[in-house]
Structures are given as structure tokens and as C-alpha cells.
Amino acid sequence: MISTFLTLPCGAILDNRLVKSAMTERISNNKFEPTKGHERLYRDWSKTGAGLLITGNVVLDRKHLESAGNVCFDDKKMLPKLKSWAEAGKKHGNHIWVQISHSGRQTNRFGTNRPLAPSEVQLRKLGLFGKPKAMTEQDILDVIQRFVTAAKLAKEAGFTGVQIHSAHGYLLSQFLSPNTNMRLDHWGGSIENRSRLLLMIIRDVRKAVGKDFPISVKLNSTDFQRGGFTENESLEVVKMLDREKIDLLEISGGTYEKLAFFIMNKEDSELKKSTKQREAYFIDFAKKIRTVSKIPLMITGGFRSYDFCKEVLTNGEVDLIGMARPFITNREEISKFLAGELPHLKNLVFRTGLKQFEDAAEGGFYARQIIRFSKGKELKTNMNPLWCSIFLILYEFKKAMAKKLF
């Protein structure tokens, strides 16, 4: 079943049901362009045989970065480099889609001290994020236009689809959440108003890329925060998305304040309740989605065993399996897994033992592996967790200095 093809509503065909979910690469050059490193990474990922590779988030404006190493899709001049990246990424006949994102208040200070956001609700984490400026109507219309420009560039460069990132606490997810969207105009308040920006972007991107080009949306099941975006609200958004021309809905969860998509914290009762004993954290939410939507559905987070993937595909809980970290730690084994010759992708759990450092250590560990792969190096498992946890901050600082971001 994992090896069965899937025809998307736009007519595009994915060769099988395994998808590499987005993982930020952090390796753009000083002009925010992709590098040979991107080509190498995706050429190698293409070799895994996964039907679809989704790139790490690319950004729309050079101030609103998730990483100082993001690629920014804002300039036709970089088309030759984008084309080489797309070419490498579909070398083995798979799809490669670009994940387009705006970081909003989750833009760190290396990008700007005054990020744009729906409202002036600051993200307080290690002093890394400035107080946001509430977006004007003009700012919002400008962001819509930037999503359209990025999607057009992606298509022109030969990428075979786009994903609009509306999860994990980035700008579109900030608009959806009542914790970060306090607006009193038609962009805030009711869930219909909070979804307006996402829907307008989808419609304008669809107009720009035409009816045959895949568009996906990545959405949170919930923010896992008191007063935040809930499962019920997420279902309301899915109902609205169901009326749009979308080819794939990917479900994840969490924000920078609660990295549920990344580390499933065993002590967290809310997470425990919603994940039960099944290995994929958001799978129980899939059933509810199926009752309100016909959009092809993918869940990402925690999938590691062949039988479980087969079970949820066979009984129709999901249409696609999203995986991220195994494409780093088990990169050489994915093709065997797809062929049903390997029952389990062994999780590599990386922990410092110090609660405050866990996110950073895990993030640093995976970031370092991606950077290694981009240089043609192999996986290195014996890394010092504490060093991994400070690596990211130092790496980002160095990248930001090289780009003269401050």
C-alpha cells in the first residue's frame, strides 16, 4: 500500500505514499539563494524513492527569516539556481514541492527587532524575538502578493508543487490563533476572519499557478496552548479548506512555545491524551478530519514502522505518510522500508537531560546533520548534546553576520 500511487485532485500523480516533510536546510548563500548543497541534499533524498519531497521552509522577504540560512523566493534573478535545485530534487522521478512561509513574530532578532505579526504579542523565548508590529491592511495585502510571487517562481523553476505553511506558529498560524491574533478588524475575531488570510493566499496562488499545479497546506491540529488554536477550530478551518482547490492537507501541531511537532514531551498530559498509544502523534485527529473533508490527507510526526504505516493507509485513515527525521537518521534505509524489506526505522533520540536545552539540542543535532549531508558527509551519531544546543545560536549568528543582517 505504501508503494501505491496517488492521483491528486489537480491531476498530478505521486508514485507512492511516502513523503519527506519539510526540514529547514539553513544553507543558503549570502544572497539568500540556494547552493550546490541544496542540490546534493535533494539529489540524495530523491534517491530514497519517496514519492514527494517537500523542501524546508523558504521565505518571502529578507527580514522575516526563520533562519539566516533560508532561501528567499523573491527575485527572478535566482531562477537558474532554483532550476538546478528543482532538477536535482526530482532526479529519480519523484515530486519536489516548495514550502513557502512567513515567520511573523517567530522571526528572530537576527532578521529584525520589529517583525510583522497579526498583533503585538511578543514571543518570549531566550530573548531571541523582538516585539512585533501589528500589520496594517497594506502589510497584509503585501504578504499575499509575496506568497503569489514565490509560488510563481517555484513553478517557473520546475518545482512540481507548493506547500503553504500555516502551522507551527508561523505567520499564518499566528493569524489562526486567538492567542496571537487580537485584531478587531476583518482579519481577527471569528475563526472565519482569522482564516481569511490563508484562504485569500490559497485563492490567489491557485489563480497564479493554474489548475494543474499541486497546492498543499500544512495546518496545526492544535497549538497545545491554553487559549490557543484548538482541534475544533482546526476542524472549522478544514471545512473551509475543503471548499478550496487544494491537493493535500498536512497535519502537524505546536509552535515555538510548545514544540509538539518535534519533541513529544512525555510529561505533557495534553499531548499524551491526544496521542494515545499510537506511534504517529496526530493520527487520532485524522479520523475527525475525514468526517469533514475530502482533501487528500497526510499526517506527519512519529511514523516509524512499516506495519503501522500500512495499517493507517489500508484502513483509509490517511492518504500519505509524512516523515522528517528518518530522512536524516535512516536516509540510507528508506528505500528498503518502502519496499517492505525493513519493518522499522529506528528512532535516534537525542537528549541533554536538561529540560531547558532539549529543543535546542535536538534542533542543533538535526541541523548539523543536514549541513553535513549538504557537504557530502555522512551521518554522525556521536555528537555532544550540549554543544548541539549552543551550535544553532552560534551558527545563526555567523550566518547573519555574513549576510550583514545587522
Ligand SMILES: Cc1cc2nc3c(=O)[nH]c(=O)nc-3n(C[C@H](O)[C@H](O)[C@H](O)COP(=O)(O)O)c2cc1C
Ligand atoms: C531539522 C528539522 C527542521 C524542520 N523544519 C521544518 C520546516 O522548515 N517546516 C515545517 O513545516 N516543519 C519542519 N520541521 C518539522 C517536520 O516537518 C516534522 O513535522 C517533524 O519533524 C515531525 O516528524 P518526524 O517525527 O517524522 O520527524 C522540521 C523538523 C526537523 C527535525
